[in-house]
Amino acid sequence: MVDTTGNAQSEQPVEPQQGTASINAHDSDQSRTATKLNGRHRLVVAFTFFSMFFGAGNLIFPPLMGAQAQSAAIPATIGFIVSAVGLPILGVLAVASAGGFEHLASRVSPKFAAVLAFVIIMAIGPCFAIPRTATTSYEMAITPFAGENNRLALLIYSLVFFTLSFILSQHPEKLSKSLGRFMGPLLLVLIAVMFVACIFISHAPLGKPFGEYAHGSLIYGFINGYQTMDLLAALYFGIVISANISEFGVTDIKANRRETGIAGTGAGILLILIYAALSFIGAVSGSIKPANGKNDTGATVLTNLTTSAFGSIGTAFVGLIFVLACFNVCTGLISTCATYFEDIFPTVFGHPVKYRTWSVFFAVFSFIVSNAGLSAIITVSLPVLGALYPIAIVLVLLNLVQKPFSAKFPRVYFWTVLLVAIFTIFDCIIKLLAVFGLSLTSVSNALAHLPLYSAQLTWLIPAAAGIVIGVIDSLIRRNHK
Known part of the structure; x- marks a missing residue:
């Protein structure tokens, strides 16, 4: 497997040990000398990977794009998929082939690799991405019922949200048993319900594209996909996926990397299908109630559709989808960050710091930041993510x-x-x-x-x-x- 610094570990079988990436011996489905996963396990790991990727941003962009692109939704979706799926999957494959992200970044310089790795982990972790999962899901699921600017409701919701995510993240090597076998498939079922509703709901013919999609829908679809920022997460999600693959018995370095690449490809296929479905949902929703490009978001577009299909319960339906998506990503990010820090900082001021301590730190820190509110987090995070993303793209493309x-x-x-x-x-x-x-x-x-x-x-x-x-x-x- 690949360790969290990106350095290849010995090709000797991994010994069971205390800690996050330990390999438990109870799984009797495959022996410890397995060189590949069976079909069922590959599917579960792919679902796990998909669940870790698919958060609120992935839900918001495609529907708004479809609502504005209308009759030009197909070329817009193709452009979106090229950047929103292609770049992250290339990132997964690049990291796997290079033996870890720090090996890849070390081609610039070792010090640069260490600094960039730390900055990316903090950006996709406790500073921006993890707190945003709580605030975004709160805005969609709770705000419609609790009202705007209800600080107490946000405090209680984020406390429960991060507590549950922390509990689930305590065994990152077993996330495939929760995200892959239950949470991920449930999220797909809920999105499928919206898709089926679009097929049968009565709506006007799709209109002409408007806004930025009136001219060059393909290129603007690509630009919006680029803004999902999933490439940064892709550079490190392989840490957790590698541990899950080892849990199924594939501990050989090369075989583990190969299965990580296969899982990334499987997650990419799922993302393509879901993005296409969400774009279609957005186009239908836009034909029912035109989207305001300046004020509406993808969440508004989804709510318009579900309200037309299911009445007032539609708001709660969309809220549930956002909670599931954000919770999956939050759990994956806490696991990834804590695993990385346990390896990079095994001691602090001379005292050993284990995975559980790091995961507590990230959950508590993210809980505090989340109560600053969604608007503040997004406002500060966008410039930082915009600085990191091109650097990551350059590294991945040069590796290609x-x-x-x-x-x-x-x-x-x-x-x-x-x-x-x-x-x-x-x-x-x-x-x-x-x-x-x-x-x-x-x-x-x-x-x-x-x-x-x-x-x-x-x-x-x-x-x-x-x-x-x-x-x-x-x-x-x-x-x-």
Whole structure:
């Protein structure tokens, strides 16, 4: 298997031990020398992977896209799937083939790998993503009944939410028994109910695309899929999936990596089917009640559809879907972060710190942050995630062409990531200053006039420059040897 730092472990069988990634000997379905999972176990692990990926953001974007794209929903969905599914699955495969994310990032430099790994874990963990799972599900499931700005209700809900998620996360190597066999399939059933309702509900013909989808629905679908930010989570979810695969008996390093890649591909297939269904649901909902691109969200689109199909109970139905999706992701993220920190920081100030202590820390910290409210979390998180995502994309894409290109010109990793990071971090700082009321108007206006800035793709320019410089640098170094 692959350890949490990304370093390949010994190919000796894993000995049972105390801790999170321990392998218990009670599973008699397969021997400890298994070289692959059987079909049933592969399906369960794929469902587990899907459940860890599919959160509130994944629910919100496709329906709103379908509601606005209308008759152009198919090309918009194709673009969305390419970025929302393609990039994360490429991330899973890249990390598996490189022997872990830090091995991949170390092609830039070992210190860079350690810093980037820590920052990503904190971003997809207690600082942003984990607290957002509680606040988003609260907004959808509780706010319609408890009212806006009910701080006590949010406090009670988040306390229960994180307590249950903490309990379930105490055995990350066994998440396939909860997320894979129960929670994930239940979520799919609820979404399938909405899809079937769309087939039979009476609605007007799909109209013309409007808003940003009126021109170039394929490219805008791609951009919205890019904003799901699932690639960052994909870089580390393999930690937990690897432990679950080991729990089923596949402990050999190469076999475990192969099964992790297969699980990622299976999760990708499930995501494609669900995104297509949600886009269709959104298109039908938009034909019943047109979506307001400025004020409505994907949650509004889903609520409009379920209200038309099921009446007032539809609001509770959508709320349940959001709670399940967010709870699955929260549990997966707590497991991933605690496993990573147990390996990187086994002691703190000379005292041993086990998985359970780290999981308590992440659950409590996330509980505190979640009570700041959804709006505050999203406002601060978007610039940070926007800075990290292009760096991750560059690393994954360079790994994709490792044999024919990147291995021959190894300096492309350093220069490409360096130039992309300079731009994205600078842009992040400007946006964060604006969040806290320190707007630099002239700088912001200058950035806004850069090519592709509105599409959040300006980083492609420094990336291209970094590749050219990296090739030249590699050739110079090679000639001086």
